[in-house]
């Protein structure tokens with residue numbers, strides 16, 4: 001029906017519709033790129049937990065090692081005490097002194113034994129914690145492979161999305177070259193100010209973006225497609241739903 005040549009408004013409107021499609025695809029790809037799949041998120045969570053658990057175990061080892069050092073110091077001191085009283089025992093001159101020294105020796109022996117026992121306990125705990133840490137560090141090979149596949153798969157997807165965004169931006173640029181500079185600037189202002197949606201189809205006589213009902217006169221002007229019409233409420237550029245099919249090969 002149309003003689004093949006579109007008027008400027010119609011020409012630009014068709015370009016704007018396609019341009020909006022490109023920007024929709026760009027924002028969708030960017031959104032996808034920022035949304036790792038569930039399995040990647042689960043993996044990141046697992047790794048975080050694993051790291052936290054390892055850090056906790058290492059902190060436990062450090063605490064136990066500190067205590068071990070104290071216990072060892074105590075052992076040394078009580079060993080000296082014991083030697084001291086054992087020497088005294090050989091020098092006692094009466095029963096009363098002997099009883100006193102024996103009591104000191106008993107006390108020192110008991111203190112030393114307590115420390116030795118704790119010493120052994122701590123060494124066992126530290127060794128066991130160390131083995132646990134070592135086992136956790138050596139991830140099972142099949143688990144590691146699975147994790148690597150998930151991570152690499154996601155990295156690849158992100159790379160593809162980046163390329164896609166780049167290509168879409170190139171396409172958008174090429175389209176924008178063909179637009180009237182005024183319409184182009186207007187489109188970008190709307191895109192920025194209207195949450196990424198610069199244009200809206202008229203559906204059942206209303207703006208599909210804000211659902212504001214068009215007055216009949218405005219509806220007619222949109223239908224005629226001889227000028228760029230803005231929604232009276234949200235100010236987005238309006239187009240007939242069937243204008244998309246008119247887009248053809250533009």
Ligand SMILES: [Zn+2]
Nearest residue numbers: 207210231234
């Ligand atoms: Zn609107």
